[in-house]
Amino acid sequence: MPWLRGPRKPSSCLPTPDIRTCHCQQPPCSAVFLPTALFIPSLVLQIGAFSLPPASSQRSPLLCSRVVYTSCHFPWRPLSGPPEYQFRSAHARRRVGLRERKCVRARRFPSGRREAPVPGAAAGRGSAVPEPPLPAMGLLSDPVRRRALARLVLRLNAPLCVLSYVAGIAWFLALAFPPLTQRTYMSENAMGSTMVEEQFAGGERARGFARDFAAHRRKTGALPVAWLERTMRSVGLEVYTQSFSRKLPFPDETRERYMVAGTNVYGILRAPRAASTESLVLTVPCGPDSANSQAVGLLLALAAHFRGQIYWAKDIIFLVTEQDLLGTEAWLEAYHDTNVTGMQSSPLQGRAGAIQAALALELSSDVVTSLDVAVEGLNGQLPNLDLLNLFQTFCQKGGLLCTLQGKLQPQDWTSVDGPLQGLQTLLLMTLQQASGRPHGAHGLFLRYRVEALTIRGINSFRQYKYDLVAVGKALEGMFRKLNHLLERLHQSFFFYVLPALSRFVSIGLYMPAAGFLLLVLGLKALELWMQLHEAGAGPQEAGGASGPGPPLPPAQSVGLASLVAPLLISQAMGLALYVLPVLGQHVATQHFPVAEAEAVVLTLLAIYAAGLALPHSTHRVMSAQAPDRGWMALKLVALIYLALQLACVALTNFSLGFLLAATMVPAAALTHPCGPRPLYAALLVLTSPAATLLGCLFLWRELQEAPLSLAEGWQLFLAALAQGVLDHHTYGALLFPLLALGLYPCWLLFWNVLFWK
């Protein structure tokens, strides 16, 4: 194998995983420009090669230093290598043939043709030069085994990549099927059963409150703050208000608001026999597009009922927010005394200890046919699974029809139908979670690690309907059980995906799906890195052999520059994509006949598309030296960059990480400056983050059984872009910066690789 032959000349050391080469003194050309990038594959190989401890005991104190040598070729190594290396490298020089090739194909390297000189070389070395002294060098791994493994990785690279990708997708699709889905169960002892008596009977009262609320709302045209205060006080709560205002970065077209101001009203029910150290929240977001009168009515009726009970161990906060989620955000920031989104709000006059759990309620009719529950919060955060279990047990107890993602719960999990239905729900949840948007007011509570759910009353054309008493009883039961909590909800899962209300897949079972996809990137990077070593030998060889410690060969600086330029330029593109649309909206509106929101979206798209011209500009700042090495190094960097980003994203928001990996990985692995370039280009464009978003929108509506036409899809796409930017500025959603600053530049690198000259 090439990297086992030792350095071509005594002065330099190649970026090899072989620790024997660590005794060379000069930082190698290829090792300098990417110490960190090489660190990962070298570690992978070290680990993968069944590292064995050295036989002689005297080597053990050097263990850590050896690792340092291996991982990064830093110049604190001994300045003169052992004499064997001089011989070995001289010998290697003799063996090195002509390596000038336009395109270095991966599969040629591990072939027998390349292998042929190695045994001879080994034999020759065996006679003339002693084998590198293994015990003295203290090898951590067995070179023979490692060579075999490397050969395997190289020869089977393409099939392994395909296999790994297919395995990842198949694993994901299999998540909805019983061996991987498990039945949910309540882990929290304090909420163990539904054995509480629900006494709520204030249905009529709730409807009365709702009617009054709607009437007052119609009269004032905004949240009837005074009426709410009066009513809350009359049912015996401590009532406070909070006013807030916020100027959005650009007008919100879908909700038609720009300068937002509102007032939140909340009432605290003090626990009669406990200190106010903990609290629960029942919140109803009222907004321009969601009246939620019935929810407010039910909230007030429940407050009146709860006031009559003496068993509360936690204070209960009844919160009605104006401007839906903006009000919730303002209240939460004020409650926790932070300001993360630039909201102007008055401080809260009354507090009630740490919030243990929150339920958000959305009801817009006197009767409901089903209750839908939303769990996905800001940035894909999820509440503790026990809270969902609690909701589900009370659904069952009350005989309520409960849905997840608007889908009915499959009953039969033994046949294929149930899991297939579960797969649809799972896909919907994946899309919702990947969007990183809060799907209900509960989503904002999750940032403060307050476990929260949104419960939506759905009134469809079903025959059987439930009145507010049934919903109120379920809420009462949940609150009473939450009241029994002794510590934060922590026993059950925080990372899960749900194919149904009563089924879940835990993180340990879904992570392999993302792992398999990322393995493709790792395998490709490994292959490239081995190739890179081989390809880099040519120009270096031409540089000729010099004594130990010569100045850096010119190839080195080329390698460095050839990488820095595209990296910097693409990263700058990303920064422009992140900053310019909002910053330049006024300039755009002055020069073009568009509104602000349109200006933002169109600027976004323009900058995004402008990035595609990047390869032509980057080449101006690069010298034409070492073309093969250049694109390989760039692709290696891009692969590792992408793998790192996707791994981090998949850990925190599996859905987003998986969706991005599933689309970006094949194109990233295939991209190549030779071969059918238009095909690769089309594939790359189709799998770019923006195209993924468009595709996800179509898939989402398809799964919701409301398919989109192309024009509708485009409109929705534009709206989603604006919404994504708005969510980032108003709630701190991280999807937009992640795509603009992380994945888009990374994708541009691949685009660069494709059009490498």
Next chain:
Amino acid sequence: MVASCFLRKCLTALAGLLLLSFGSLAASQIEDQTEQFFRSGHTNNWAVLVCTSRFWFNYRHVANTLSVYRSVKRLGIPDSHIVLMLADDMACNPRNPKPATVFSHKNMELNVYGDDVEVDYRSYEVTVENFLRVLTGRIPPSTPRSKRLLSDDRSNILIYMTGHGGNGFLKFQDSEEITNIELADAFEQMWQKRRYNELLFIIDTCQGASMYERFYSPNIMALASSQVGEDSLSHQPDPAIGVHLMDRYTFYVLEFLEEINPASQTNMNDLFQVCPKSLCVSTPGHRTDLFQRDPKNVLITDFFGSVRKVEITTETIRLQPDLGNMESRYKKEWMDEELMEPLKYAEQLPVAQIIHQEVTGHQMLARW
């Protein structure tokens, strides 16, 4: 005349005969009674009642312990002779919809908290260390008398424990456990320190039988709610209070004890029959091999009641040394033991020897 005289003689003889036979019958009855009267060798009763779990959802464990407390108090053991350990205060928990009560039956039928409860060790005082110190009497001199088990070698002690347990351990609070070996050693220490005459151990926990299987000290009778590998289950779910009120085993033990009065002749065999598997779901177990007497001769009140032995009789009873007087029997046993092996102090740690001996290099090496 003669005939009448004869008749009278006959009658007298008959009457005499009858009287004689009656007399002998009466005498044997009295002897039986006397035997009954003296059959237990104890002169005082103590109870140590422990609930080891806290948190609202463990309401039932507090109710278990309080129900036994209620029974022993009703049967005559005074608060001064009861060491009550409750790990949590359910009566005053803010989640309790009926403050200052702890119910053992649904629909608020029986309030076992009662009007006067004297909790000796409460909340975080209920630890394994405190429990073992109470049993073995190794407590700081400042400890008040109400927190001590001041028993002697004529004391019958009832020890009741409940909580969450497993195979070979019982969890205290949420932080520590007592193992069956530690418990067995504590009882042996009690025996060696002559802190009990007879001991009745009852435990209501999952795999409860594992807690008594390591006992090796004499005069211990043990009962458990479940066998090894079995869970003990709860009973009496109450939606108004929102938790289970009691555990099955103790619930049926309480029902059984409610029927007992200080004069009851119910014996331990009846207690063994309480809560069959059909009711308990788990299989209650008992162990009597360490106990000297036949359980059928052991009254429930020997442990659950207090000694108030007063029998009024007009008969003269001659107490004979062999009239089943346990005391003499025990004395004899003790004498025998003493004859065979005189009592002496246990081996102490040879401190002086350790201090003065020279540490050789070899020992040094071994120690390191």
